[in-house]
Amino acid sequence: MTLFIFIYIFIIIQRLTELVISKRNEKFLFSNGGVEFGKSHYKYIVLLHTFFLLSLPVEFFLKDKEFVLHTINYVFLVIFIILQILRVYVLTTLGKYWNTRIILIPGKNRVRHGIYKYLNHPNYIIVVCEIFVIPMIFNLYLIAVIFTILNALMLFVRIKEENKALKNLI
Structure with a gap:
């Protein structure tokens, strides 16, 4: 329980x-013409x-305590740390x-260094x-x-919107 x-x-x-x-960055973006x-x-x-x-603590505390307390999945814990x-x-x-x-500054180039050189939406993959x-x-x-499915559906909408914005604005 302590680890949880x-x-x-x-x-x-x-x-x-x-x-x-994010709020600080939004102020910067809007003050520089962000849309x-x-x-x-x-x-x-x-x-x-x-x-x-x-929902995390709800399911955690409703589950069989013996099972949960003694079966921490360390593989997933390592993946979480990574x-x-x-x-x-x-x-x-x-x-x-x-x-x-999704706030973009018109005419400003996309970030294309680091991992963004290889992937368009690495943050969404991580989430x-x-x-x-x-x-x-x-x-x-x-x-x-449940939340993996719901998040995938939400990201389908979000990535479509973000790609459209990037294409039209930058």
Whole structure:
């Protein structure tokens, strides 16, 4: 249970810190002529991620305590740690252009260095993996399956919107 609480608090602090960074970056982007796209679906992304985070302790504490306490999946724990390193790398690669929304500055070139030289949306790949991996550390299968599917559907909409914005604006 201690590992669950530690990881859960880590994720909450990490996400709240990222929201602060995102707000700061949004101000920079808007002050430099940034235009927001995909406003209509953003609230659903926020809801999805909020319910994901809220559902973790619910399933964890409703499960058979003996099973959960003695079966931490260390393979998924290692994958989670690797994903956190990649997450920081992706966010620092985008720097002041990273935010949780789709905000682009017209005429500004896309970030095409680091991992973005090889992948268009590495952050989304990391998030997809996280949404599956985090619950799997503690064998929370229901959350892993349901939220992976919901997130994939949401990302289908989001990536389509982001690609359209990138094509039309940059």
